Amino acid sequence: MDNVLKTTEMRKSFGKSLLYTLPMFLITFMFITGGKPNFSDPSSGLAMIMVFLLVNVLYFFMHFKGKTDKYRAVLFIIFALSLSYTLIHNMIEVRKSMSFSQADILECRIPFCHLVIPMMILPAVFTKSIIFPGSIISGFANISSMVVLWLVATIVLGRGFCSWGCFYGGWDDGFSRIRKRPVIKKIGELWKWMPFAVLLMVVLTAALSMMPTYCSWICPFKAVTEFEQVTSVESATKAGIFLSLFGGLVVVLPVMTRKRTQCSFLCPLGAINSLSNKITPFTVKIDKGSCNECFKCVYVCPLYALTSEDIKAGKVSLFCSKCGKCVDACSKKAIHYGIRGIPAGTMKNFSRNLFLFVSFLFMAVFSAGSIINTLHGLLKLIF
Amino acid sequence: MKKAKIIAGISWVFFCLILIIILFPGLNSFSLSVSKLPFMKLNPRYTGGEIADKIISKNCTLVIRKPVFNGFLKERNSGFEQLDWHGTIPEIIKASIDYDHDGIKDFCVLIDRKNSKTVLDPIDRKIKGVLISTPTSYGWAVRIGLIK
């Protein structure tokens, strides 16, 4: 028994953990600081160094402690908060308000986000054009760069994007951690298919109206980014929907259920990302030989991606975002990161090391800009 | 078979590893390539339509765009006509527009910038009202609703 645990132990010695962190250290140094940190503005230089250290300390601890989720979540949640801060700060500085005006729409100055992608597809195929008032290539959050980032992350990580790349996911991830125990313990299984229904609805309505309907009418994250100026009954209704969905699905339900309810029950991009789990090389596998069917993993999974039937069948569902919570919770190490083609229960450390490197590198570099920006803003307030 | 699957899986992983490493340094050039794809252009419903005409007067230019009726699979029955004023714009803007080039004015629009008031005289019955009238970074823009 001890022998089994020993061979599957994910913890590494201090020295070995440092060694594993070295490639991340060097690559993030190049990508975050550009190879030479610039201290001409001391608070910006300091913010850059702090972010560089933060990501590397978190990555080191993933190896040293052998746990994934809590270190991942720290960066994931900071990413979500800092992105909202950056956007709101920009809006208030430039426009003196969190809302965008008709002129911003007419001049195509709305920052693009990956949640628009499902609605772009049909019009792009049939009208050879993009139905979004943003910029194709220039400026902050332009359409081309966001499409490239999402596409690569989705090919590589599959739905892992929803725990390692999305700058919204950290909101409900964060709120789902507030209570120690859930108040609402069970939610009907069928609800987890809801994002596919939302996906179908927004894809069709967007094509018919030639408008990104999810952004215009539903997206809860408008409440923490930017939304249309309230000038009419229609825009007031929209603002009401954004705020209620944010309050309900991103704050209240995650606190009550300890689950990421917005990502589980609403987001249409989450549905597409789930399908991409079929092609990504990284998976979460169940070694039925080691599993004692305690179902701790089912209990902790924040995305309703595991059921007791899945465990008995030895398969994780396509909703899995590779957050690592179940992997950390399993005392038998029966559920683990794996690689497509490699049988469950084998090469666990190898698979985990590769997955952590790839997914964490993506999150670290993708999030660095907005976290530096936020820290810079806070440092300027203090000094 | 098992071995082949393992080799394929590991090769796929290393390909993805390289993809992630080159993603950020290559982001600008990847994005540029994506931006050149045939569908990567904004729909006229967002750009306001192609420029049809320009009327230059003193320090101000009026840009008249082609009417936009773009729909998903076919043109729609309702659309809009966008007018943009660039440059130093007078307090009161007045324009009579023949958007379909049939030699007859289709509508007159009068904008009082100080009070943000826009008055439309819809001469043609295809004119359906003011959709948007707003100051912009370049001056002022108006969208007039149309039906076919």
Ligand code: SF4
């Ligand atoms: S489900 Fe949607 S909002 Fe949630 S992490 Fe995924 S893409 Fe982001």
Ligand code: SF4
């Ligand atoms: S926590 Fe581990 S042992 Fe328990 S059911 Fe899940 S995989 Fe099996």
Ligand code: SF4
């Ligand atoms: S199955 Fe495990 S890794 Fe996947 S989402 Fe659930 S807890 Fe996270």
